[in-house]
Amino acid sequence: MTQAVRISRQFSLRAVLEAIVQNAPISRASIAKQTGLSKQTISEVMRQLEDEGWVSETGRTSGHIGRTAVTYEIVPSAAYIVAVDLGGTKVRVAVCDLVCRVLSEVTEPTHAEGGRAVIEQIARLTGEAAAQGGVDPTRLRIAVVGVPGAPQPDTGRVLLAPNIVGFDSFDVAAALEQALGFEAMLENDVNLAVLGESWLGVGQGLDNLAYIALGTGVGSGLMVNGQLVRGAANAAGELGFLPFGADPFEPESLRAGAFERQVASYGMVTRYRALAGFDATVPAIFERANAGEPHARAVLEDTARLLARGIGAIAAITNPDKVILGGSIGSRTELVERVKAVLPSCFPYPVAVEASELGNHAALVGATAIGLSHLHNTVFGAGTPESRISLPPANAVSMREALQ
Amino acid sequence: MTQAVRISRQFSLRAVLEAIVQNAPISRASIAKQTGLSKQTISEVMRQLEDEGWVSETGRTSGHIGRTAVTYEIVPSAAYIVAVDLGGTKVRVAVCDLVCRVLSEVTEPTHAEGGRAVIEQIARLTGEAAAQGGVDPTRLRIAVVGVPGAPQPDTGRVLLAPNIVGFDSFDVAAALEQALGFEAMLENDVNLAVLGESWLGVGQGLDNLAYIALGTGVGSGLMVNGQLVRGAANAAGELGFLPFGADPFEPESLRAGAFERQVASYGMVTRYRALAGFDATVPAIFERANAGEPHARAVLEDTARLLARGIGAIAAITNPDKVILGGSIGSRTELVERVKAVLPSCFPYPVAVEASELGNHAALVGATAIGLSHLHNTVFGAGTPESRISLPPANAVSMREALQ
DNA sequence: TAATAGTTCGTTCGCTGACCGAACTAACTA
DNA sequence: TAGTTAGTTCGGTCAGCGAACGAACTATTA
Structure with a gap:
């Protein structure tokens, strides 16, 4: 298979997806205008995205001059994100879909033992949250965990985290992925908070x-x-x-x-x-x-x-x-x-x-943001350089209300 | 003309050029290995770059097993950069080529009148530096000016620059481009200094x-x-x-x-x-x-x-x-x-x-860095997202010695 | 010394995949 | 019916690839 050609295709895929994400129900013709790609290309790309289950027809335009257009939207249940806010006293786990609806949220006191016990706890809470939200656990794609400390990308350990015992002594990221069975990322909780506020706050x-x-x-x-x-x-x-x-x-x-x-x-x-x-x-x-x-x-x-x-x-x-x-x-x-x-x-x-504005849910929102953009990047942009985070606009997101 | 195809071509162009810049004399086969592109593609791209005058054959490998390879290098004189360090007391103007050789450098006390008089002065000094370095002035492509203040990208004015009178009251960037006849950029001098040190210091x-x-x-x-x-x-x-x-x-x-x-x-x-x-x-x-x-x-x-x-x-x-x-x-x-x-x-x-390490030449080096990467971006990457700055490695650059 | 094996360089050829423009049909409003 | 917009079909362009191959070199062996 070719290489650069692939890159260029994923460029288009992402551009199209971005247009859909940003402008909720949208017709193929509008996508073409926005992205600058031609109508035929859009139709082709949309067929692919629909086949793969990422988008679906959700309605038609009407009332304006000209032929009515079929509008498309992201399929919310195509993948799910697990957002975790791990504090010294509480763990909060939320499961969100691709349009950032919070399907369920569970909170528990953080396991006092720290270390691997907390990993187990997160895995268990994730299972509970998925069940409670009626989510097929195999559709969970990525977990983003906010921690009060400095996660090291190379070793997977979390330094400067006195509130959670033992997180500086083993590969937390790897242990999480093992326990959950899918991708997991760690990020400082305040970093997630700023991300959350920049997205929805x-x-x-x-x-x-x-x-x-x-x-x-x-x-x-x-x-x-x-x-x-x-x-x-x-x-x-x-x-x-x-x-x-x-x-x-x-x-x-x-x-x-x-x-x-x-x-x-x-x-x-x-x-x-x-x-x-x-x-x-x-x-x-x-x-x-x-x-x-x-x-x-x-x-x-x-x-x-x-x-x-x-x-x-x-x-x-x-x-x-x-x-x-x-x-x-x-x-x-x-x-x-x-x-x-x-x-x-x-x-x-x-x-x-x-x-x-988001108060103590800022980190959770930020985790969702990272998870979402990471999904977009890995699913549609493998190989392309890391790009700006592209997230649904605040007004299209029900997350804010759900979390208040 | 196509759109995304074009992007993908410029991707390759840039990747190839990056490989050449980073690894000085290099054969097409090596470029192919480095970039992951195929040999035929490299040959094609190199033909184009050579036709346009950006690279040229400079030798052949020998001594190793197998067929000898033709090696290519950047044509240093394909374009020139003007780096300006504008201080409250002195203006320094340097002309550099694409392999970062400093061809000439002139210094003068900053025109006390400030404002447009300084613009004139920079333009004149640029002309003098070009003449002194034996550079065809039409080959000057971009000027980067370090200023002690905060240049505003939207208005072209320079705020917080008490040492240069009047720079906050007119579009300095536009005036510079007008006076020079080619692209000009303004940047804070300390920003340039950090850039300079990160490149060669x-x-x-x-x-x-x-x-x-x-x-x-x-x-x-x-x-x-x-x-x-x-x-x-x-x-x-x-x-x-x-x-x-x-x-x-x-x-x-x-x-x-x-x-x-x-x-x-x-x-x-x-x-x-x-x-x-x-x-x-x-x-x-x-x-x-x-x-x-x-x-x-x-x-x-x-x-x-x-x-x-x-x-x-x-x-x-x-x-x-x-x-x-x-x-x-x-x-x-x-x-x-x-x-x-x-x-x-x-x-x-x-x-x-x-x-x-670079002392009072740090800003000048930084200006060259910006100019160089901007050239790469505009000439080979129009339309592609801004990428990391790609500059020749320090050991391949004669600039450090030239400026000491 | 000459033949040959092994290696790397670079080209030619035919093909694929992404994309476009133009022409067309479909569906709607005024 | 005229005008407008949505979406498809068709044919063509272009970047890039894989495979095969010739070219150029070194190393080895007879």
């Missing part, structure tokens, strides 16, 4: 985004030129180690991170204790601040100033279109508003700041 | 790099996934506004930048005056520090600690393979060594730090 249409997840710890996901930034050792986004907040030259800062120590929950609690003389949880601090308590307000104010400086650091280095705030602390309106107010007094040009 | 083979230029001011260039990071408004790398060093909430920091005020020359001079009680220039401070004067050493030490924090900020956010230090202050060994020594005490995992 507040980052739609933006090529340069930052996502800051602030809660117990702090981390960031970065999208530059439409691509995820993973860094040399997959350690990009270790925002906790920004060299300000606490004194970065204190030895303790090498362990916990100068920025993280001050901006994340531990820092807030500590500062509150210093001011008020007694302990309070983070939610309690927010509550007290809302009730007008000055100490709590001061703590929030300080946190906002520090977070603003973190945003300033990101903006100075990478100049994103928008910075999205997420995590249990970062997404709270009280904090976001304070950050917005204070940012102009420590950074010279305007930076768009917004709370995460 | 200390960043060879690395996909994630940061370049910090420290002198009168401070700026950074970032390469992520092998691509330049320009940011949303082409304002990535405005490192001076990192929110530490001076108090970021001081109003003055909004103008001059909290980090820049302390780390760049102004900060060093000020700190020295505070300690020693009299003024000294930056070179003088270095000299005194080398002579053992404690105040000067303290100033250097402080600068190194601050710069280390800047590097830490970049590493925390983007995790580059290496951070390259350049600029009149940043490239001094005394400082680089101090930074290397202090970095581990404010950042937890190791970061490779090195002085710029």
Whole structure:
């Protein structure tokens, strides 16, 4: 079989598929116009896609001048994606179809034993989710797992993941594929979050985004030129180690991170204790601040100033279109508003700041996005260079509602 | 004429050309092996390239078993590139051929009037450089101009360029193309520097790099996934506004930048005056520090600690393979060594730090790199998606020596 | 020294597969 | 019925391939 000819055919296949994905029910004539390919070619390609079960006729146009056209759509059940959000405390597994409908979602506390026990758990939950959604398990094509750490593509291990025991000591990706019986990918959860927001959240249409997840710890996901930034050792986004907040030259800062120590929950609690003389949880601090308590307000104010400086650091280095705030602390309106107010007094040009829209489902959406585009790439684009992610437009996707 | 077929042909053209560029004198059979295309196809493509004047026979192999092979190389004079490093005080114009030989280089103080006068100056210097290098001016294909500011691709203006008067008020790119008579591109000079170092300097083979230029001011260039990071408004790398060093909430920091005020020359001079009680220039401070004067050493030490924090900020956010230090202050060994020594005490995992190798020619090399890959893209790849930059390997390039 | 075996280079030939333009039929509205 | 759009059929172009083969060389052997 030829080689370059093949490549060129897959070019067309992808172009056609992209047109269908982006414009929901669409006729062959319209596809021809959009892609620039001729009508005959489109008919041929469509026949192939229909034979292989990827698309099907779903209706006809009417009401306009001229012959009515047959419209086609993706067959949602042609393949399924498993999106997994693996946290230190909870595992969430969702099964989605090709038009991004969430067919089922199951959540469970993360197996405390860590390591291979968690792999087993994910495999079991995947089976349950498939059954619950009425999905033929053999149609599951790929699993994307968001993990709180730095997955190494070469070894399959996950570094910097203190919340999940043992993931740095064996090939997690391989073990997952083994347990599931199909392809599996690992990705940092904050990276997935930024991807999710850029697809269906507040980052739609933006090529340069930052996502800051602030809660117990702090981390960031970065999208530059439409691509995820993973860094040399997959350690990009270790925002906790920004060299300000606490004194970065204190030895303790090498362990916990100068920025993280001050901006994340531990820092807030500590500062509150210093001011008020007694302990309070983070939610309690927010509550007290809302009730007008000055100490709590001061703590929030300080946190906002520090977070603003973190945003300033990101903006100075990478100049994103928008910075999205997420995590249990970062997404709270009280904090976001304070950050917005204070940012102009420590950074010279305007930076768009917004709370995460997808909340704690951002990673799940991002996992679906990766799974979907990876499917498109592997099924229709083997051999062609990695291309921009092509996903259905937000308005055609029922995922957002399903997950809210 | 067909469409996708054309794309596929250009795929082959580019693959073939890439093989030739990367492996200097090469036979058709070897190209076939490398590209995976068949021998006949290669012969055909080579015939076309030779007809169009891009490559030519340059020898034959011998000594090995089997028939001798004819080897081909790029015709260096098929097109020329103009690389311009436009600084606030000096303009440097170099003319290079397709194998990256520098045929001539001219330098002049930047026209003080700024604006269109500088455009005229560049055009004149280009003419002079071409004449001096014996280059037919009609063979000049593209000019790449490094500017100390943020060129806007849409309007062609250059923002944030206080050192060149008036570049923010007219379409500089268009004016340049008009004055030169061929294609012209603008790019931030630090971005070019990082590109240059990644091609022929200390960043060879690395996909994630940061370049910090420290002198009168401070700026950074970032390469992520092998691509330049320009940011949303082409304002990535405005490192001076990192929110530490001076108090970021001081109003003055909004103008001059909290980090820049302390780390760049102004900060060093000020700190020295505070300690020693009299003024000294930056070179003088270095000299005194080398002579053992404690105040000067303290100033250097402080600068190194601050710069280390800047590097830490970049590493925390983007995790580059290496951070390259350049600029009149940043490239001094005394400082680089101090930074290397202090970095581990404010950042937890190791970061490779090195002085710029190409020095003040980094931008010029980077400009050539962009010009070269842009030529490849436009001549052989119109319509194909932007691809990775493909440049001759460092050992095949005489540019490094020529510019030292 | 000459023949021959083995290797690699490069071409010729015939074929396939992707795609197009033009001409056509089909189906609809005004 | 005229005009418009959808989709098919037909014939042709072009990139590229595989196989076979001649060309050019080295190594080996008689």
